[in-house]
Amino acid sequence: xxxxxxxxxxxxxxxxxxxxxxxxxxxxxxxxxxxxxxxxxxxxxxxxxxxxxxxxxxxxxxxxxxxxxxxxxxxxxxxxxxxxxxxxxxxxxxxxxxxxxxxxxxxxxxxxxxxxxxxxxxxxxxxxxxxxxxxxxxxxxxxxxxxxxxxxxxxxxxxxxxxxxxxxxxxxxxxxxxxxxxxxxxxxxxxxxxxxxxxxxxxxxxxxxxxxxxxxxxxxxxxxxxxxxxxxxxxxxx
Amino acid sequence: xxxxxxxxxxxxxxxxxxxxxxxxxxxxxxxxxxxxxxxxxxxxxxxxxxxxxxxxxxxxxxxxxxxxxxxxxxxxxxxxxxxxxxxxxxxxxxxxxxxxxxxxxxxxxxxxxxxxxxxxxxxxxxxxxxxxxxxxxxxxxxxxxxxxxxxxxxxxxxxxxxxxxxxxxxxxxxxxxxxxxxxxxxxxxxxxxxxxxxxxxxxxxxxxxxxxxxxxxxxxxxxxxxxxxxxxxxxxxx
DNA sequence: TCAAAAGTGTTCCAATTACACCCATGG
DNA sequence: CCATGGGTGTAATTGGAACACTTTTGA
Numbered sequence: 001x002x003x004x005x006x007x008x009x010x011x012x013x014x015x016x017x018x019x020x021x022x023x024x025x026x027x028x029x030x031x032x033x034x035x036x037x038x039x040x041x042x043x044x045x046x047x048x049x050x051x052x053x054x055x056x057x058x059x060x061x062x063x064x065x066x067x068x069x070x071x072x073x074x075x076x077x078x079x080x081x082x083x084x085x086x087x088x089x090x091x092x093x094x095x096x097x098x099x100x101x102x103x104x105x106x107x108x109x110x111x112x113x114x115x116x117x118x119x120x121x122x123x124x125x126x127x128x129x130x131x132x133x134x135x136x137x138x139x140x141x142x143x144x145x146x147x148x149x150x151x152x153x154x155x156x157x158x159x160x161x162x163x164x165x166x167x168x169x170x171x172x173x174x175x176x177x178x179x180x181x182x183x184x185x186x187x188x189x190x191x192x193x194x195x196x197x198x199x200x201x202x203x204x205x206x207x208x209x210x211x212x213x214x215x216x217x218x219x220x221x222x223x224x225x226x227x228x229x230x231x232x233x234x235x236x237x238x
Numbered sequence: 239x240x241x242x243x244x245x246x247x248x249x250x251x252x253x254x255x256x257x258x259x260x261x262x263x264x265x266x267x268x269x270x271x272x273x274x275x276x277x278x279x280x281x282x283x284x285x286x287x288x289x290x291x292x293x294x295x296x297x298x299x300x301x302x303x304x305x306x307x308x309x310x311x312x313x314x315x316x317x318x319x320x321x322x323x324x325x326x327x328x329x330x331x332x333x334x335x336x337x338x339x340x341x342x343x344x345x346x347x348x349x350x351x352x353x354x355x356x357x358x359x360x361x362x363x364x365x366x367x368x369x370x371x372x373x374x375x376x377x378x379x380x381x382x383x384x385x386x387x388x389x390x391x392x393x394x395x396x397x398x399x400x401x402x403x404x405x406x407x408x409x410x411x412x413x414x415x416x417x418x419x420x421x422x423x424x425x426x427x428x429x430x431x432x433x434x435x436x437x438x439x440x441x442x443x444x445x446x447x448x449x450x451x452x453x454x455x456x457x458x459x460x461x462x463x464x465x466x467x468x469x470x471x472x473x474x475x476x
Numbered sequence: 477t478c479a480a481a482a483g484t485g486t487t488c489c490a491a492t493t494a495c496a497c498c499c500a501t502g503g
Numbered sequence: 504c505c506a507t508g509g510g511t512g513t514a515a516t517t518g519g520a521a522c523a524c525t526t527t528t529g530a
Contacts, residue, residue: 011252012253013252013253013294015251015253015326015352023324034430056251056326056352058328059350060328061326061327061328062324062326062327062352083323083324085321086300086321086324086354088253088299088300088354089299089300090296090298090299110409112297114253114300114352116324116326132508164431183509184509185508185509186508200493200494200495201509201510201511202494202495202510202511202512203492203493203494205510205511206492206494221509223502223505224296224501224502224508224509225421225501225502225503225506225508225526226500226501226502226506226507226508226509227499227500227501227507227509227510228500228501228509229297229509229510230509230510233518276492295478421482422482422483423481423482438520438521438522439483440483440484440485440521440522441486441519441520441521443483443484444485444519445519459482461529462480462481462528462529463479463480463481463528463530464479464480464481464482464485464527464528464529464530465480465481465482465526465527465528465530466481466482466527467482467483468482468483
């Protein structure tokens with residue numbers, strides 16, 4: 001009768017969330033990567049770079065776990081956050097280095113870990129690095145120059161980038177990555193970098209001014225060595 | 239140091255997959271629902287209707303788990319299958335009836351269960367009901383007349399329908415629901431039912447003949463009491 | 477000959493693309 | 504006065520939407 005519920009067959013599994021935190025510094029699309037916590041000097045394991053993430057805690061929803069990771073890491077709350085895919089390959093945490101790390105930092109290093117991927121969009125100006133319980137130092141890395149990451153995080157990241165591109169085209173979420181006040185050129189540049197192609201300036205402006213809810217401010221760029229640009233703000237719809 | 243990895247905080251979690259199996263009977267869009275297995279006559283618990291699903295087993299990927307559930311239920315292999323969302327609300331299996339059922343059929347009824355949602359598209363003609371280890375009888379139910387389901391399966395199902403609509407528009411996966419040979423009217427009717435709106439016949443044909451890879455067969459409909467329609471087949475791209 | 481669905485083109489409008497010059501500022 | 508990026512409009516093309524009648528079959 002009971003088929004897959006004996007512990008022999010359906011063994012315990014851990015569930016985590018991993019967050020792909022995107023940021024934009026006016027030139028490059030970046031993602032926030034952490035150094036994995038370092039084992040107490042004893043071993044001299046090579047530190048791996050990884051996506052921020054953590055195991056789910058008791059009675060915490062997936063979204064809440066992602067918010068918690070994000071808040072611990074960046075102090076930010078209320079930022080754009082979206083579940084995009086769940087990764088459950090049984091071998092995804094079985095790499096040699098990954099196992100080494102898990103043996104130090106997890107109670108059940110042998111357990112498989114299913115991870116739910118989230119991506120979030122933050123305005124880099126708002127970001128303040130912060131010591132977090134699950135990570136060493138964090139840094140922004142160009143999404144087009146990602147090193148080799150722990151676990152299957154390279155795959156997770158590239159899935160996130162695909163999801164971000166689709167979402168950008170479908171729902172125009174780009175402004176989440178910009179400061180409160182921005183110019184249309186900044187916005188266009190952001191789109192060009194995410195989509196990885198040039199856009200026509202006049203057509204781009206026509207489109208965003210039609211489709212987006214942009215309010216021109218009574219304020220212009222200052223201190224630039226060319227004609228100062230009009231600043232805009234998104235009217236966030238309720 | 240160790241933060242969320244002590245068993246007190248990150249308690250054991252079960253992971254399951256749930257499959258939303260869509261079918262089309264030439265009139266209605268249907269979904270395959272099961273009766274939950276019945277506790278041995280002893281208790282007379284009311285049988286709930288649910289989506290087919292099962293706990294992940296050892297060393298099985300998420301995709302493989304979904305394929306297994308599908309194969310056990312329908313004997314079908316190689317059919318269209320897509321992960322669409324993961325549901326992890328801590329309360330999602332805490333309903334009264336749900337707990338009753340879990341206490342009979344699961345070794346750890348108190349555990350939270352995270353479930354990864356898949357949907358699949360099957361040609362109803364190919365489907366042969368089959369006794370499965372995780373379910374009682376299965377039946378096809380009109381997606382627009384879904385009863386109250388176990389757990390959070392109503393929410394999972396409506397998320398699946400949204401995902402199906404998007405996918406249909408983006409990737410034209412409609413033919414997966416049709417028999418090998420079909421008419422353009424059947425295809426149009428399918429689109430109309432999934433999207434829940436009328437489509438213009440001439441425009442629809444123009445579009446699918448442009449965009450899809452349809453091969454007209456040297457064969458027509460037979461035995462219909464009107465002009466027999468051209469039959470088509472999809473050229474599946476390699 | 478009738479009922480039922482199959483099949484077929486054209487026109488109109490909206491959206492998308494391509495494209496080049498003048499402007500305001502700071503140095 | 505020069506370098507720099509800001510800002511603007513139009514024409515051509517493409518794609519989507521609306522729309523009605525003739526054809527073939529079986530009963």
